[in-house]
Amino acid sequence: MPTPKHVGCIHLTTRTESAWNFHGSHQMKCTVFSFLTLLTVAAHAAEQRVYQQDSMGNIQYHKPHYIVRENGRILESDPIGNVQYHKQQYQMKDGKIYPVDSISNIQYHKPRLLVK
16 A cells, blocks of 8 residues: 655655655755755746736736746747747847747847837
């Protein structure tokens, strides 16, 4: 019968004791779990999201939105939050927003965006 083990705030059920046993150290399990959680949080902290609004000022969460990354890259995202890499991407450079291809080459032949 599997034995439940408590690791931080998650429960792991293992068939063998050695599968999740990092040399018998409960502290090591918590440290690894905390480190992975911090990496996930740090990745999301480096980006901002821009949502559409209706005429009343209500945020339209059910419509696509844009993700602005720390390096100035602007990517379209679906309502769930998945990045749409096949859609047009943009790059902020010198206060202007230029369309770019998937490898960050500016496409000067396409119209650029204005920020109000």
